[in-house]
Amino acid sequence: DAEITQSPRHKITETGRQVTLACHQTWNHNNMFWYRQDLGHGLRLIHYSYGVQDTNKGEVSDGYSVSRSNTEDLPLTLESAASSQTSVYFCASSESRGNPYNEQFFGPGTRLTVL
Amino acid sequence: AQTVTQSQPEMSVQEAETVTLSCTYDTSESNYYLFWYKQPPSRQMILVIRQEAYKQQNATENRFSVNFQKAAKSFSLKISDSQLGDTAMYFCALGPTGAGSYQLTFGKGTKLSVIP
Numbered sequence: 001d002a003e004i005t006q007s008p009r010h011k012i013t014e015t016g017r018q019v020t021l022a023c024h025q026t027w028n029h030n031n032m033f034w035y036r037q038d039l040g041h042g043l044r045l046i047h048y049s050y051g052v053q054d055t056n057k058g059e060v061s062d063g064y065s066v067s068r069s070n071t072e073d074l075p076l077t078l079e080s081a082a083s084s085q086t087s088v089y090f091c092a093s094s095e096s097r098g099n100p101y102n103e104q105f106f107g108p109g110t111r112l113t114v115l
Numbered sequence: 116a117q118t119v120t121q122s123q124p125e126m127s128v129q130e131a132e133t134v135t136l137s138c139t140y141d142t143s144e145s146n147y148y149l150f151w152y153k154q155p156p157s158r159q160m161i162l163v164i165r166q167e168a169y170k171q172q173n174a175t176e177n178r179f180s181v182n183f184q185k186a187a188k189s190f191s192l193k194i195s196d197s198q199l200g201d202t203a204m205y206f207c208a209l210g211p212t213g214a215g216s217y218q219l220t221f222g223k224g225t226k227l228s229v230i231p
């Protein structure tokens with residue numbers, strides 16, 4: 001079955017370190033998204049991509065970057081981790097071709113703690 | 116800019132009873148889609164139900180149904196015969212955010228507890 005996976009599921013790092021969170025989907029979806037979830041804020045969009053070599057900033061993109069070199073993967077990099085980036089991160093994907101709903105399918109999330 | 120508002124941060128319901136979660140939204144798009152996602156304690160986000168704005172008939176999925184009031188920009192979720200497994204965060208979402216966009220805008224969520 002097609003799925004979307006994230007790794008690692010839990011990560012503890014130190015302030016100032018570079019961290020990369022992986023997201024891999026086997027749906028062959030065009031669109032991929034990264035969100036962070038914080039209490040009282042719901043889901044906030046960090047970056048998104050509508051295809052290979054396409055990346056766009058979301059609502060809370062400062063301190064984060066992504067790259068899309070193939071359809072399946074959209075890694076999220078924290079250039080220099082800050083305590084404010086302690087959060088749960090979700091990756092999602094959706095298919096725009098022949099799918100008017102564009103509902104998003106989510107990975108299991110990564111809990112990141114920055115000390 | 117689009118907005119999605121869930122005015123009930125927390126709710127509780129007795130097992131087997133019915134509960135309604137509220138969601139209001141604002142958009143300038145003429146055609147759009149609305150979703151309810153469920154996030155149980157496992158953290159996995161699961162699509163519960165979806166609604167196309169141009170369809171007047173309210174969507175239903177087993178025990179889950181919506182009350183879509185387009186003029187009022189309201190999209191509430193009704194859960195009938197509540198079960199312990201319905202305990203979760205519920206997020207209302209709206210898309211797209213504009214022409215050629217595939218983004219969704221999420222509300223802040225309602226934490227639902229089903230009490231035995």
